[in-house]
Amino acid sequence: MRFWNSLHTKFFLTYSLIVVAIILLVCMPMYVYLKNNIEKNTISRFDETASKIKDRLDERVNQFDVLSQLLYWSSISNDSPAVNYLNGLASSQDFYERYQLRGALKSFVTMLSTVYPDAVNIRLFTMEGDLISDSEDDPTSVGPYGQYEELKRIAATNGETLLSYESRDPWNTANAYPVFVFSRMLLPWETRAGMLEVMVKADELVDLETLRQIKGAQLNLFFGDAIIYSTDSGQKGLTQAQRQEYGRLKQLSSGEKYPFMAKSFGDKQYVFYKLNDPSDFSVMLTVPKKVVFASLVNFRNVAIAAMLLLILISVALFYILSRILTRPLKQLKRTIDRISLDESGEQLNMDNKYEMDEIHLINRSFRNMSERLKNSLEDTVRFRTLQLQAHFDMLQAQINPHFLFNMLGFIQSSAEDRNLNQVSALSQNLLGFFRYSISTQSPIITLEKELAFTIQYLELMKIRFVDKLRYRIEVDPMLTNLVVPKLILQPLVENSIQHGFNESTNSLEVVVSAYIESAHWIIQIEDNGVGITEQRLAAVIAKVEDYLKQMLSSAEGEGMSQGGMGVANSMGRLKFMFKDNFAYEIENREDVSGVRIRLRGPLRR
Template identity: 25%
Template structure:
């Protein structure tokens, strides 16, 4: 079997399997997403219905608050609570109260927006709006016949929603209503009932989609409203206790179908609003997803197969010329463009030839890396070797004079410090040291300086434990301090103060060396900055002799050694303070 045929067969099988797997997964995902979207739509419907219900209840509560805040109505209610008397004045006072309440309850807003608003008390007084025609009330209706009155007794004036019931006050007709009742605060002053017809309730829960069911269940388990068959009430009364936010599909044993149920809780009505949809209708609406995905998958398979056939023709044509060019490839012609005429050769020869190219390329790159490393290492050694010997000569003179004059044991300590310094500075085993080792070396240096300058020199070293293990080139800190002593106090008398502080800030460590000397002269500081820029370019080019470019010791030498180690991550700043100079070095923290 030709290689091209193998590629086509293998790729076809692979694409077919992938298309089936991805198509199935995407089909499942799309259906689930459709269900999620449908659930969100049901949730929005439920929230809209909750808003409608809240608005209606707030309207009813508002009218009860309005009535009970009216001074004339409250005075009239209290007048009706006075013991009845045959006294003509008392009867007139009572009649005036009835008239005042009746007038207030029959205002236009109440008559238009409510079926009936009723005030009644246990003395038998009944005053209602719309008391005319078919809505005329039965004045002899006894409050003891009202079954829901017990729900209102101990509510402390809070409004109570009464489920659907027959109008208790109608003389000619007893229509289905739902109402909100509020007890008038005081000793048996009475009650205000605001009624709306069931048609108003249907209007509240009216939705555009006829296939959706709406069920409203009170906290006491009663069905407040439902547009579904009454046979389903028991199921919804039971399921309302098991509703979960992460579950929205439930089996309805009454209908024998699964239903998607979205719900919201209405605090105002103390009710749960359920919006339901039969799963079979959802599946029917999403039936287009599967054939659409199959069609897309087939198109992708066809396009992929066409593409692989075209590509395989180019890949499988012999490439002798390519093999020859690859075998002759070296560092000098790696960038040359390879131009190959299509032919019929096997892939194995190409694999071997390419492997040879990779081997030679790897050898060449390795050789180049070694040469670069040796060059950098030689540059580093050269810079480190340029340690100023003048300090050692001065210290030896001090030790000699001290031994001759004093003959005390201090000379032993000085010799020990000097020996440690010589051992540290002349060791080539390690080209770098930790800040802790550099600080120790610096302390020995300060000890010897104190032996020379005595009270004329004071120093402070403050190093945080977090930066003790950071790596720097050897003898970096001593060179900077030596520069302070040699150049910072040439024309200055008084005590020489040097402060060395090392700390960590974010991902960087810093060492700051400050003296109270003369500071950098402007022209010297400009020359140093210019020289550091030249050194930086020299080190980056890897083409110049660093010794010739840098020459000498001091801050430029220190900068070069640090730059060789840290590159662009190096922080190296020279500046003057109010009194003296400051040198700040730092780099990105390691470890």
């Protein structure tokens, strides 16, 4: 029973079952949705392949029709169409006249080839065997058309478009690439004027590279019921069953579903069929069903494996997580039992709705701990706060004598020089300075008042250094009411003045600026003095860090002594006020000589 009441066991079993249920509820609908989309996209891809071939075929047929019409209606010269030139060439016996007619037809065919660059060759044949081509490599005569099966087939079309496939150019052996040949008999006024033949590279009409990537795919191009091209070299014609299936495909309305399962073209083959009604050309792409859905099968296997792997990882993760979460609870119980303080205070009762053993133990231990710690913890916090405040009050009082000795010495010097106006001004400013610094009304103040006090100090220093000291104050008006510890800027400005001057320094400028940056306030003190060496800079930063560590600990003595005045003291009070949200930088300026001290804190405490 204790095993089943364990938080570890209940946590592991409960969350494992929840995660498995969530995975199944999310993954199953997602799998069905993706499966349907993959199936749809796969079929659409093959259907698009067949459509592209059909569209290319339609485009070439239309171009061929336009070329044919140009021969009938486009005049070469003297308003005479090209077909008349063919008749004249076939009937003329005069060498010079034949030369002119052939040249005119050659120029016309060359012009057509520039208008239709997709055509590899455009050829005209007369009934007497003359050949006019846009290629200089073609022969000029092939003999009467009755000697060639190709020309005999053209003559039998009675003016209709004929499409055929040739593994190479039959008239020019130099062209060793496969071509599709569009041809027709030219019959102006029911008279056989000649034949037109246009060759297009096979790969311009059929994307053979894409078809090769489809394993088991077969492409058939039909003219009527006859196969004019097939990617299967053994496919010479249709069987009786295939003819019936092909006839059914041609009669299907456009509203019926594609693709079709046509077993007569192979076991479990999908047929993608496209028909060009006017020209009776059609495209049939057959793909094995297992190839069509190969990606879907792969997706199913990957999805099942991923789902099982996700379940196993989730179960293992929750098992480890449950151990991680329950182990600290037991350790906490043992730690609490070791605490020994005077017992007092109220008892702490924790809810144990699910009757878990660990909660029973923690509940009992916390009741004992709360009685011992409540009062002692409050007293400790109160004592430490008062102790730190007392140290800061002491350090504030220590700032004044150091500055007082300096200024009294300067007043004495001015009095000896009988500079009474300067003595009076120094005395009045010094009176206001000490009235502010020794005031104990509040340890915090607005930035506006702190800057006013700092300006008063700088004015005292200007009287002392005459023209050698300049200063600028640049403050964002939105920061005037920012609450900061009292007397944080004057020690930093004093540090800049004390360490910025040297024997070669003619003047010193101190710039105090305050602005807002990314929801933080920035206070910056810069001078153009002699700067600080890297070794000295590292020592100053180390001293400040050591001061902050000792201030935040319970140690007394060195960290809070008078040696911690100046920069470290200001940093300490800002750290005490803003905690971890406060940051500082002390560095040499890059643009000019001098030191930059940058303070950063939150706009809201």
